[in-house]
Each structure stands twice: as structure tokens, then as C-alpha cells.
Amino acid sequence: MTTSPLTTLVTICVAGSCVAIPAYADPLARSGIDTFVESYCLDCHGDTDPAGGLNLQPFDSSSIAKAAVDWDTTQWETMLRRLRSRQMPPVDADRPTEQEYEVATGELELLLDTYAESHPRPGTTDAIRRLTRNEYRNAIRDLLALDIDVSEILPTDESSHGFDNITVGTLSPTLLSRYITAAQLISRRAVGRTERSPEGVTIRVPADQTQEGHVEGLPLGTRGGVLFTHLFIQEGEYEVQLRLARDRDEEVEGLNGEYQIDVLIDRQRVHRFTVTPPKNRDHTNVDANLKAKIRVAAGTHAVGVTFPRTSGSLLEIKRQPFDAAYNRHRHPRPSPAIFEVSIVGPFAAAGIGDMASRERIFICQPTSSANELDCGHQIVESLIRRAYRRSPSAEDLETPLRFFREALEEEGFEAGVEAALAAILVNPHFLFRVEHPPESIASGEAYSISDFELASRLSFFLWSSIPDDRLLELAESRQLRDPGVLSGEVTRMLADSRSESLVTNFASQWLHLRNLESIQPDLRLFPDFDDNLRRSFRRETELLFDSIVREDRSVTDLLSADYTFLDERLAKHYGIPHIYGSSFRRVDLDSDSHRGGVLRHGSILMVTSYATRTSPTIRGNWVLANILGSPPPPPPPNVPALKEKTHDANLTVRERLAQHRANPACASCHDLIDPVGFALDNFDAVGRWRDFDGGQPIDVSGTLPDGTKIDGIEDLESAIMKRPELFVSTLAEKLLTFALGRGVEPADGPEIRRIVRQAREDNYRFSTLVSGIVASTPFQMRIAE
16 A cells, blocks of 8 residues: 555645645655646756756756755745746746646745755855944944044945945055044044144035925024034034025025025024125125134034025025026026035134033043053943944953053043044954854854844844944843844834934835935926925935834835825925925825825835936836846847937837837846836826826836736735735845845745745734844854855
8 A cells, every 4th residue: 555645735825815735744845846847837948948047857846855965946046036926937928827826836935945944054144344334424423422424534335235235344545544534533523632723514505405495403484594413522613604505607596685694503593694685796705704703512513504584585486496507597596595504613612511422432530640541441441342342352452552551641641542542443343343253163164143243233234333232231141142132122222213224224225215316307307306305205205114113014014005204395296285394294195196105205206217207117127126026137238228209209108118129139028027117107207196198198007927917006006915925025135135234145035935924924014024034044143254
């Protein structure tokens, strides 16, 4: 009698549909996927000239049970991804039923996940990674209570896999020199010592920023201007100088009468200027006298420069300043605007005041010269512990203490602390995140990272900064790895304001919000676009993501939200009434507002458009890559780009893309990309709703790779939400990439699926997704080099 290997049924549920598949005594023996490959894959992926170099002819799932320990799952993970996205088989080939897809992908997942359980692979994470410019700034903020902009000293970081924290472990001589400059500047400001001559800073307002409305954070009853924070290193007098915006003829814009300009420190007016038109129409020196000295206490203060509103200005219509010759006479400024604000000082300094950075640094004060060395040792040891993210060794202390003693003898105690701090800030253990394997671990062997290294991974993931004292204490006592403790720390850290970096650093890169700064729509076609709208676009999307984090909502709300965040400028652009003022507020949306999730946000719609028109191809590619996790391959070489509207001006973008798709080399990818992009084409290049393009009704219909027919944004969102695990998997991959500082590898597939399954049980809440990543093998382990 032959015993059947079938012992039970395993139920796989996908998108609400549950399918029972055979479960075998040997969990690595499967038959459904073999049948699927034979029926639908071998025509293209057989022995003869296999497409993409993938030959599935020898595929036999039962043979996996005999596979070597180092079975390479790369092509099978790729195959699974294509099947899950329904991109394969091609749309013009015989297609499986939805049940066949679910059985095949379910079996393949089980095959890969079962193998991974007995062969965990943490992936390859670099042992040495340099802090990004953003991480460096945040680390200085949390180490020294000093928020300082280092963008003029340190270069921007190159991006890889969509994020800039995938850095290299080397320093060029030029970059090292810049870090030395930054360390000297920061240590001097943190301690409160000044240069012999006054220092200066200049803040410039973007040329296309409208200044007719109220600026959030400035007093009501004012219009325009600028608000920023500035560190006044000592109490004393500081010279403030203003320059007004000028047109191409170097005349001050909008100066048609007398205007007053207020300078404010922490919302309190400290000086008022008056500016009037020149009598001889010579504007050369109109703003030359907008200069005054004000006395300011040491510390970081909010500096505001703004115009008090007059009764006449309340009736002014908001108009966009020209930023191109064509726009010059359409929207000239109706009143003056601030171009730049310069601050120089201190003059007549009254000494070092109480600054947060000094409180953070000087944990002790020597009562006499006899205990200066002891106090200096305490300060240096405390700084190193937080800066290097671990307990300091005697070797760590040696160099900073030597610098401390040398400066102590020459210039005194505080000069010694400043010198020691500068030495710490250029040490590789501060500038780099270093992970060392234990001596007993051989090259190529997987191992668990130390508790201190885990603390750093956690803090740089959720805060883009160094661990705080709580994390370091848990790491030092070796409690951090405990699952309950680790879960509690994730909850605590997400509730901390520093987790805003997930919005400004992670989400801004994942959703391409940083690209908004480089986008400039053609003002001949979009004359009402300005920098105010650009900033409102970005803020709307940031606030929606922030609401997901703060309220611990389902991450699918990013796509299906029935609310958004608006200020008056953005609400008018969207055509949503009764929103007034420069403050953003949460707005519940009507069903006919055309607004909601991120696919309807002006930010996303503009970064996926050209300066003159929409691009269904860019938009479709963006959705496939960033929402569905199935980016199409790059276009083949020597394929011409889509022609702009130089002739056939009445052709819609769809009609011109149809001409483009006539090239067989283009058709296969565009058949995947374009239907998704067409669904968004009711939104123009700056995110406004429209029904016509080129004088013709817009056709937003199409067919997705899985055969689903859609007709616009609502249908596209519904199709995505029918299989939310695709979006959640994509977000999990993006978060894991950001957390590890490396691209996701095929070996990460089983862990990502585990994270998504765990999150599904909790309605895909953001904290559950993050907790799954933090508890994962790739996050807690690495392979020794």
C-alpha cells in the first residue's frame, strides 16, 4: 500500500480570497507551482533562448528538498514578484485564472519561506557607514542641544536605492577638511566662544515666493517676510540689514508708497523701518538704510521680518511675482517684498549667557584649578559616550583629553573643553557608524550585532540621529534585545518628536518630495504657480504621513484617506472653499473634491510631470515602483523620447503615446506603465483637476496587468486596495532599505513577507510594520566580512 504524501490542507488567503492548497509531509515538495510553470512559463522561459536569461525548463519544486545549504533563491524571488504583480505571463499570452495565480504564488512563498526558516540570511550590510549630512545635523542637535545648518560646509549626499543614507565608509581629503571646519565651528558655538571679529549670516527668500499673505508663525496683522531661527552666540548688539526684492531693471518691486517693516525677536518687535519711493526714480539706495543694531540675549531665537498690514493691503488680490520675462507684466508684485536678511555680530558682547548647549556640555564646573582636570575628564567621558554611541574605552579618551590639557594650559578651562569637543567631532567613531563582529566569528558567518549597535540601528532608523540615554542604558545592561523591551522602545521612540525624521527624511525621499525644489512649471502655462504653492504641496503630504505615524493608523490610509491637510493657498488651488489663513489644518473631504490619498496630492502629481504637461509614463512608472513595488525594466537604448507639442497641437498625450507605442521595443513596458498613468491624467502638471486636454475630453480608461479594467483615479485606488499586501510589501521594503542603509536583497523576501503577514493581523498599523522590521533577522544580524 502506497501512503499519499497529502496529509492536510493549507489555506492561503490573498486579498480576501482563500484557497486551499495541499500540504505535504515534506513541506518543500509542491506540485501546483510545477504545473503552473509548465502551463504558462515555458513558452518564453524554456531551454531555447529563454527570455531574460531565465530558463525554467529544469524547474522542479520537489528537488528543492535536496538543494544545497546555500541555495540561491534570487531568480525564484524575482519570479514570485512578477507573479504577485500579475506582470507575468505577458498580457498578450495565455493568462492564468486568479485562483491559479493564488495557488502558485502561495506555494512558491511557502517553499521560499520554509527554506529561509532553516537558513536565515541577514543580508550584506556595510560594517562602516558615514553619517549623512542630515544625520550629522541631527546628531549635533541631540548631542549638544545645538541646531546648526551645515549645508554650506558639508556636501549633499548621493542617493542609492532611493535614499541618501546608503553611504560609503571612506573620507576624501576634501571632505575630511570640511568635517574639521564644521567641528571647529560647532564646538566654538556650543561652548559660546566667539571669533575675534563679528560673524555674519544671510537668509535669502526664494524669488518666486509670494509675500502678500500672512506667514505662519508671524503675528496676525502682518504680511509676507520671513521667519527663521538663529543662534546668537553671546549677549550683545547685532546688526540687522534688509534688502528688498528688485525687478530686472533693479527697481524695488511694488514700492508705490510708504511701507513699514518690522524686525521681531521671539515675536516681539525690536525695530521698525520705514521705506518710501525715491523722488528721482533712482532705486539704487532705496534699501541702503534698512540697517539697525539690536541687543539680543545669548541663545537660539526666532527672528522675523515682516510688513504690518495697512487697510489698503487688506483689499489686495494675491498675485504671483514674475519669475520669467513672459510673466513680468501678468503678475508684478503689488507691494514690496523681502529679498534677504543679514545678521552680523556680536558687537559690544556682554559675555556668555545661558545656552542649552552649555547646559548639555558642562555637567560640572571646576571650583578651582586643582580640580579642572577631573571636571574635564567627566565632561569628555560624557560627550564620548553619547557621541560614539557606546561606553568609552581608555583609548577613546586619550586624544580628546590630550587636546583638553594643551588648550587648558594655553587659554583656560573652557578653551580646553572646546578643543576636546572638536577632537571628538572629527573622530571616525562619531562620523561613522561602525559595526564590529566578535573575534570568534569567521568571515561570511552570520551573527547578532551588539546591543550598542542595535541601539544605533534603532535610533538612526526612527530618529535619523544618535541614541538617547535611555537606549544607551538598556544597551549597556544588555536588556535592549529583549522582545518586550524592544517593542516598548519602538512605541516610545515613535511617540517622540524626533520621529518626525520619518516624515522629513524617509517619506520625503520615498515619495520624491525632495524633488519638488528642482521642479519649475512653465509659467507661461501655469502663471499662478509660486514657491508658496510648492511648499504647501510638500507640507500636505508630510502632514498626511505624519498623521499615519502619530495616530498609528493603517498605512493603507496613505492611499485611501478621506481627509487631507490644507492652508488657504492650497485649498484655493484645489478649489476647496472656506479655508482661510496660512496655518495648515485637517480637512474632511467631500466625495466630489477629487482629493484624498497621496496619488491625488499636488506634490506627487507635479514631481511626476514635465514643466509643460503631464506624463502618464512618469506617473505610471512612479506608482509601479513606489506603490506597487514592481518597477518596469529601463527602456532599451536608442529609443526616442515622446515628442513635445511642436506640431499636431490638438493631439492628446494619450494619442501621442499611442504613436510612441507603435515601436515594438516600447510597447511591452508601456502596456504595463501607461494604463496606471492614464488613470491620473485628470490632474494637470500642477495637480489641478481638469476634464479636457488639448480641447478634447480626457480618456482615463485602461487595463491593468491583472486584467482589471479601470476608468480614472477612483478605479485605480480601488484596484490597489483590493490587494493591499502589494502596497504594504512595497512600504516594508522601503522602510527596510532606509533602516539598513542597503538595498533589499532577494534573501530578504521571506522576512518581508513575515513582516507584512504580522502587520495584516493588526490592520497594517504603522507601528506594527516598524516593530516587525526592528525584530527582523536583517535588522538584528549581519554577515561578517
